[in-house]
Amino acid sequence: MIYICEPAILSILVSTIEAYPSKYLGKKKPKGTASEGEAIGLLFGQRFAKRGESRFNVEIAVPMQIVMKKDSESVSWNDRHFNRIRDTLTLFPNLDFLGTYHSHPFQEGESVQVKHAAASKDDVESAQQIWASWFEGMNENEEVRTGERLVELVVAINAQKHMISKEGKSEDYWLQGYCSTFRYIIAGYYSDDNGLTHCDRIVCPTARLNNTDFD
């Protein structure tokens, strides 16, 4: 199971919405600004086993600010910046590196479906590379109780004409929610040397309640 805590989902959504392409809203990107498109970041938290089930508690998400190339269809990064984030977080012993997330932005008004959060061939390749470097760098004595896997979250997102006040929902390996005028679907995957497989369950109480009118 992948459990996404509130601080993590907030960073994932804010970074994803910030990078959402202006062209999908019928606007030009403001002159001189950095590229818009897919967002990417690292996930940290705890991994443990409960009743035979492996659980990933995603406590925080750290968006990558420096990428090599970003557009509406892809994002690539340099290992130096990736590792700087990872290494800095090792100072916090309660936060293990759990994996990464990235977004798939779609045109305003388009009906985003679960298939839009499917991992592409490139996604599988990069997840495998991240897994291999993590696995290689792991201390041999470190006990990996819940399987030697990482998490990959793919966030399909698109703008709606209006804010929708509706409860989100989750089903098996994906969840759907609303944030401001955006609708999103997050698919959860586990990565290992075999590539990516759907997670068994993804839970995020905050996603369920986004856009609820609390007045």
Ligand SMILES: [Zn+2]
């Ligand atoms: Zn992707």
